[in-house]
Amino acid sequence: MKTYIMAIDQGTTSTRAILFDHEKRIVAISQKETNLFYPQPGWVEQDANEIYLSVLAVCMDVVSKARISLKQIVSIGISNQRETTILWDKNTGLPVYHAIVWQSKQTNEICDQWKQKGYEPLIIEKTGMRIDPYFSASKIVWILDHVEGVREKAEKGDILFGTVDSWIVWKLTGQKVHITDVSNASRTLLFNIENCKWDKDLLELFHIPSCILPEIKPTSYHYGNTMSSIFLNEEIPICSVVGDQQAALFGQSCFKKGDVKNTYGTGGFMLMNTGDKIVHSNSGLVSTVAWKIGEQVTYALEGSIFVSGSLIKWLRDDLKIIQKASDTEIMATSVNSCNGLYIVPAFVGLGAPYWNDKCRASIFGLTFGTNQNHIARAALESMAFQSKDVLDAMVKDSGVTLSVIKVDGGAAANNFLLQFQSDILMCNIERGKINECTALGAAYLAGLCCSFWKKEDLNIELDRVFKPVRTKENVEQIYAGWKRAVHACMEF
Numbered sequence: 010m011k012t013y014i015m016a017i018d019q020g021t022t023s024t025r026a027i028l029f030d031h032e033k034r035i036v037a038i039s040q041k042e043t044n045l046f047y048p049q050p051g052w053v054e055q056d057a058n059e060i061y062l063s064v065l066a067v068c069m070d071v072v073s074k075a076r077i078s079l080k081q082i083v084s085i086g087i088s089n090q091r092e093t094t095i096l097w098d099k100n101t102g103l104p105v106y107h108a109i110v111w112q113s114k115q116t117n118e119i120c121d122q123w124k125q126k127g128y129e130p131l132i133i134e135k136t137g138m139r140i141d142p143y144f145s146a147s148k149i150v151w152i153l154d155h156v157e158g159v160r161e162k163a164e165k166g167d168i169l170f171g172t173v174d175s176w177i178v179w180k181l182t183g184q185k186v187h188i189t190d191v192s193n194a195s196r197t198l199l200f201n202i203e204n205c206k207w208d209k210d211l212l213e214l215f216h217i218p219s220c221i222l223p224e225i226k227p228t229s230y231h232y233g234n235t236m237s238s239i240f241l242n243e244e245i246p247i248c249s250v251v252g253d254q255q256a257a258l259f260g261q262s263c264f265k266k267g268d269v270k271n272t273y274g275t276g277g278f279m280l281m282n283t284g285d286k287i288v289h290s291n292s293g294l295v296s297t298v299a300w301k302i303g304e305q306v307t308y309a310l311e312g313s314i315f316v317s318g319s320l321i322k323w324l325r326d327d328l329k330i331i332q333k334a335s336d337t338e339i340m341a342t343s344v345n346s347c348n349g350l351y352i353v354p355a356f357v358g359l360g361a362p363y364w365n366d367k368c369r370a371s372i373f374g375l376t377f378g379t380n381q382n383h384i385a386r387a388a389l390e391s392m393a394f395q396s397k398d399v400l401d402a403m404v405k406d407s408g409v410t411l412s413v414i415k416v417d418g419g420a421a422a423n424n425f426l427l428q429f430q431s432d433i434l435m436c437n438i439e440r441g442k443i444n445e446c447t448a449l450g451a452a453y454l455a456g457l458c459c460s461f462w463k464k465e466d467l468n469i470e471l472d473r474v475f476k477p478v479r480t481k482e483n484v485e486q487i488y489a490g491w492k493r494a495v496h497a498c499m500e501f
């Protein structure tokens with residue numbers, strides 16, 4: 010009987026289930042979009058039940074598409090959008106509020122108060138992160154304090170907290186297993202990256218009861234089995250849980266210190282493997298746990314960009330100047346340049362390396378000569394400029410000069426974007442044959458745990474390498490324009 014690993018990739022805009030065979034080939038994919046709600050400017054929320062139902066739907070669909078039996082799935086690996094915060098009632102199993110999405114800015118005030126109280130140096134030292142609405146802690150506090158009765162219930166032990174991984178595992182195991190893994194825990198602002206445990210001092214500082222927290226486990230681990238009634242009486246072992254960006258780092262086979270990947274999804278995320286060392290950033294990056302396998306913890310340096318592919322989604326769904334994301338490639342190449350147009354996509358402020366949660370998106374350099382093609386091109390260029398900002402910070406912090414970056418994520422299908430990125434970053438950009446590196450990483454980690462694969466089996470085959478062709482002078486000139494635009498946006 011042929012056997013498979015099923016990866017569940019729960020991203021911000023969609024959920025995917027992907028079946029991988031032993032030869033690491035994709036056998037079938039099922040994808041379902043999930044809704045985002047914007048109840049107030051800067052707020053971003055999702056329905057946690059819809060997220061779970063989308064997981065069930067794609068899992069059943071992918072099995073039927075591949076025409077296999079559930080018995081042939083040896084294990085499940087889960088990768089997920091990180092930081093997004095869900096609190097639910099342990100007794101009813103119902104979320105007490107929408108999932109507050111990582112991009113959401115409704116906790117600005119809480120974060121400002123923490124900054125004013127001088128908490129930041131301690132938080133940076135303990136967690137490797139910084140104070141920002143992006144991370145889960147302020148979202149937990151917001152729900153505890155804004156939803157009636159929740160704090161009292163939490164103190165009585167009736168409320169559970171989880172990032173999306175914990176929520177999915179709890180539901181899939183029949184509301185039994187309440188866990189998270191180190192890679193997800195390290196995004197909460199409650200996790201001590203030195204000892205890999207919840208930090209009691211921080212919980213006290215933020216007034217978060219420890220009884221709501223999931224148990225922290227390694228990234229490649231048998232957490233439990235799916236409850237039999239969920240998948241037609243099959244109890245399938247769940248053998249990996251990993252934050253999607255760390256999953257992509259693993260899926261890209263960035264196993265060595267200094268290896269870097271850049272994912273272009275809803276947001277943009279560049280991560281460098283820093284081995285067993287925590288590299289603290291002086292340039293606006295964060296230090297995170299990449300994964301824990303057995304007792305071995307691997308760390309990463311990360312530049313998190315809040316808006317990347319979601320700018321293209323905005324052109325499609327709101328401005329309606331494109332019908333599908335891939336239209337941007339033809340439009341961008343139909344003009345020779347942006348004619349001085351810059352888009353700074355600070356729809357929810359700016360993440361790394363600027364960390365400005367107050368500024369909002371701006372367009373600079375409009376003329377009567379500007380048309381839709383220039384806008385599409387400026388949108389793609391902004392995605393690459395942001396990755397250049399992060400790369401420069403990474404080189405400063407790590408002391409490593411980079412000549413190759415591996416890319417993946419939905420927008421990595423865009424050849425214009427990758428060529429422009431190669432030009433601006435002045436390094437080779439490698440795209441793998443499998444673009445679903447997040448799912449691949451989750452599958453690899455699950456496959457290692459259940460001995461489906463050995464570490465030496467894991468690799469990624471190249472599809473195409475983009476090499477820089479522009480002159481240094483030209484790159485410096487257009488990048489200087491981007492820097493001016495960012496500073497003007499933050500000043501506005």
Ligand SMILES: Nc1ncnc2c1ncn2[C@@H]1O[C@H](COP(=O)(O)OP(=O)(O)O)[C@@H](O)[C@H]1O
Nearest residue numbers: 020022274275318319321322334335419420423
């Ligand atoms: N060909 C393309 N060119 C530019 N952007 C694209 C293209 N295809 C998809 N995208 C963008 O990539 C994002 C989807 O990537 P994906 O990796 O699936 O995201 P996520 O995991 O965050 O849900 C969307 O925001 C979409 O606008």
Ligand SMILES: O=P(O)(O)OC[C@H](O)CO
Nearest residue numbers: 020021090091274275276
């Ligand atoms: O949904 P993605 O793939 O853009 O990833 C979201 C990140 O995990 C947020 O930190």
